[in-house]
Amino acid sequence: MAKPGPKPRVPTCHPERKYEAKGLCNACYQKEYKAQKSRTHWWLKTKYGLTYLQFLTMSYSQGGKCALCERQPKVGRLQVDHDHETKKVRGLLCYPCNRFKVGSNTIEDAKAVLQYLSRDFDGRSL
Numbered sequence: 845m846a847k848p849g850p851k852p853r854v855p856t857c858h859p860e861r862k863y864e865a866k867g868l869c870n871a872c873y874q875k876e877y878k879a880q881k882s883r884t885h886w887w888l889k890t891k892y893g894l895t896y897l898q899f900l901t902m903s904y905s906q907g908g909k910c911a912l913c914e915r916q917p918k919v920g921r922l923q924v925d926h927d928h929e930t931k932k933v934r935g936l937l938c939y940p941c942n943r944f945k946v947g948s949n950t951i952e953d954a955k956a957v958l959q960y961l962s963r964d965f966d967g968r969s970l
Contacts (some may be wrong), residue, residue, distance in 0.1 A: 892924050892933055899924070902936050911935035943949060 853863040861869035868876065888894045909916055909924070915938060922936035925946055937946060 845914050847948075889925070892926055894924065894933060899936075906936055908941065910938040912937055912941040 855863050855869040856867045857872045863917055864870040864873040866873060876946060887894045888896055888899055903922055917938040923942045925934045925937045925942055927931060932963045
């Protein structure tokens with residue numbers, strides 16, 4: 845006896861139409877996609893002063909990888925790393941590098957960490 849095939853997907857927005865993606869018919873999916881794309885463009889321009897083309901150019905120049913760890917982001921896309929005081933855009937980072945390695949750290953913090961890691965102290969010699 846043959847197994848029945850998978851149930852056809854039905855859009856939740858318009859059940860009578862053909863399913864496209866994310867539970868939507870083609871028309872609703874295209875509308876949502878365009879709205880999301882528009883929000884992304886607006887966010888980049890408003891928050892960072894970047895056009896979407898500049899974002900894509902930066903991503904392409906970095907090979908789609910994080911500027912710090914040089915890995916593809918595991919989840920989501922690369923995030924814009926910027927100086928909160930000068931608003932200068934430094935590059936695109938994955939979430940862990942942007943949040944934990946750079947975050948709100950300054951050059952002085954980085955120098956202090958470098959100095960700490962470079963010292964010759966061994967706690968076992970106490």
